[in-house]
Amino acid sequence: MAQDAKFEAKGRKFDVVGSRPIRPDGIDKVTGRARFGADMTMPGQLYGKVLRSPHPHAMIKSIDVSAAEALPGVKAVITSKDLPDLSGGDQGMKDNLINTLARDRVLYDGHAVAAVAAISNSIALKALKLIKVTYEALPHVTDVDEAMKDGAPLVNGGAITSGMEPAPTKKSNIIARHQFGHGDIAKGFAEADIVVERSFTTEATHQGYIEPHACVASINADGFGDIWVSTQGHYNVRTTCSALLGLDSAKLRVTASEIGGGFGGKTVTNIEPLALALSRKSNRPVKMVMSREEVFRGTGPTASSSIWTKIGAKKDGRITAAHSIIKFQGGPFGGSLVDMGAMAAFACYDLPNVKTEGYDVLCNRPRLAAYRAPSAPMVTFATESVVQEICDRLGLDSASMRIMNAAKEGTKSSYGPTYGPIGIRATLEAAKNHPHYSAPIAPGKHRGRGMACGFWFNFGGNTSVSMGLNGDGTVALSYGNPDIGGTRASLSMMAAEELGIPYEKVRCVIADTATLGHNDITDGSRVTFAAGLATIEAARDAIKKMCARAAKTWGIAEDAVVWEKGHAKPAGSNAGKFEPLSLKQIVAASGNTGGPIAGHYEVFADGAGVSFGTHIADVEVDVETGKVTVLRYTVFQDAGKAIHPAYVEGQYQGGAAQGIGWALNEEYIYGKDGRLQNAGFLDYRIPVCSDLPMIEAVILEIPNPGHPYGVRGVGETPIVPPLGAMANAIAAATGVRMGSIPMSPPRLLKAIEEKA
């Protein structure tokens, strides 16, 4: 993304930024006092439960709720009749409505059909069993390649594919086609000395957050509502719920609870509109907490995929052309973000000829939600597998070949824009020079090392921050994003840095929707970047006001006052001789100089710097069972500027851990009946601590000119390289190149035996 060099962070010396203070939410979290979604209780609250479809695709012929309504203790039962269609032609809102409660048909196993509010959980569960739904089963499809075939059952009626020239005349499950690239790939492949093309598949994965979706909702008789909810974006909850329920936004106040993980899965609403609708019907507060089974069947996941990738290179490793055809299983509504996959597939490299095509395909699976760099891990798995195969076949050094092809400042990216200062080459060079790259693998049988690169766009967006200054020299900082990655700490640090006061003097809180202007969801690795930018600018706004008060006090011009190390000072000897005034002194006296002092900033932050990383993995494969053990793992990534390095490292490690889980064992398993077979953490295997080595995190800092301190988002990129890095390590260990993810023991053992 081309950027105006708006900010110059180079050479700035920081006092607070770059240190590692304790997070303000830490004590509450480790002592159990932090209030998560399920920890709120309202007087007189009811318990809400959801009836879900056992069918992957069926018409709803009738729903009889009379027996459930008659059960003592049941206060409300709702079906789609209680949520009239107010979408008014907004397809996204209509899809949201259909997903919230099925209307004439169910579209996946786990689709919500009805909901009950009762005086206890057990009565609510009993009531669900009394609801009689008559279904007429329809043919279903859950696999992306099957869904694209002629004659496949049309999911949700199918669609006329968008993005096709000419537009098709017949409906299919392909809801959209996307294309990116430049140059002439035919010419590029003709120039190549070696061309490798391979097909890949990846299974759907869930974000796997530990905290299930939970909320408490209340709508009063006067139409005013409150909802307390575990979400990544409470402003979005307000927008969606008020639209679905026909409420004025101002009448619905949304408060974000502490959040036990989201990773993109809590960027959308699920039970929240139901809780509000049940509260409206029962005239009582309603609490809803999903079971883990419901979380798996009814929320998330990310897309499964089928990808074909072809790359050509000269003998020296220089890539001449790259082409990828990417098919994403898009759930019943599409929106698989395959367009972002098509954009991200070759983003690490400087390619003269490149083309990517993406297909978003309807299937009878849960509506998708974003998952940490959504779409990039799958396409990068394909790209990095083929890149490595070319390295291996040409006998080239893995890091050097990638460095030769790495994108740099001024490169026209594979998705269009020209890059500003970026860190792909720096991460590769850091990896190449790191002891992990040069050290021999610890001795043992069937061990191998792999590397892979990854890219993510990052986002900024709508942000509103407010900062109240207190008479005792402390600062109350309010922002509007749930804190997922330690942003209360990071924003407090940036406020302290700019104001020139200690970190401990800043108290940062997450404001509810009635308090600040609109804030976009906590996604796109945006909060430390965008809310950080707004915090710094709000501090500058407050500083300007404080300097004006000092000027007034001293009787000199406002522009003759400067702010240094937490004090207003005369700009020079010409301005007059006055003792500096501290923040505390200025604010304590503010009643006499014009009233309270606060800083504000509202922005659409559009300078999010793109982010790159390189990972190295060492693995051992038990060739008799197919089990893979990760021996060593190192992450190299550009953070722009690491505000709180420990949380940056935590993001690198967490993303790598999730990527390794995806690479090895995590998958949605569907039976022929179209039902999810592993809706629980026993058979949906995220790695546990003992499955992973200590993941080493190496932070590089190539400042982002779009942020005053140079910050780039860091949260998503770390999940992008692991699939490819693990596949490349397994190939090095066994000679078997896996084309399918996860590389679970049965799949890997089969591949090893087929090769032998």
Added chain:
Amino acid sequence: MRFAAPATVEEAVRLLGAEPGHAKVLAGGSDLIVQMKTGRVEPDLIVDIKRISAMRTITAEAGGFRIGACVPCLAMEENASLKATWPGLVEAARLIGSTQIQGRATLVGNLCNGSPAADGVPALVAANAKVRIVGAKGTREVDVLDVPTGPGKNSLARDEIVESIHLPARSAHSGDCYLRHTPRTEMDIAVVSAGVFVTVDGAGTITHARVSLGAVAPKVLLVEACSKAIVGTKLDAKALGALAAAASAACKPIDDKRGTVEYRTKVAGVLARRAAETAYARAKGAK
């Protein structure tokens, strides 16, 4: 739903016999409570047997050990004599769930739950353990092998409970081992597993062997052909190959989300072979 916590085995048996509805016995609860939370079972009566002190001890008996039904897995780890004598069985108990789970979970519960993948059971079968069952009609001793009858099922009458497990006396030159395959290192369930017990003579020749397999049939298997493959050998490569082949041949697994028939069949042989190697080394005195 009612909850009772009797102080004696007799009272527990009486409560179970008198319940007209669905009664469940609670020891550690690591299976039962999960099943209740997910709605798979809705008992009318829960009989908590943890307060029956006679069922909470590990004692020496007839040259072997008697392990009460309420002894948690971690207590087995802490019994040095048991651990030194039956390291494979104790390792099996230490594979169930996680450390926290093992503080509650019991081997008898693992057995009575009837899971074909139960980690504790193949090691008990290899050890030739017996269980003491107490019921309204008296007490009976039964082979461990005969307690589970299929997935989620056991051979106990509705008024019976397992009071304890007895591990027999074993000759000095014996060793056991239990291995399972799981995709994760812990917090997982066996995709396939094998328990092996061997006794050797002074020359290192195997004189006696019991080989059991888990998660490859509706219930745990005791495989005679595996014993035959290694008795009379010094566990050379040929014997190991025959053992693995016999184990694979005995498998009657299913395809499911955890593994295929092909995978389980193959890996059962691998694990039987590896478990035999460890059991054999232990029989010969390796720590």
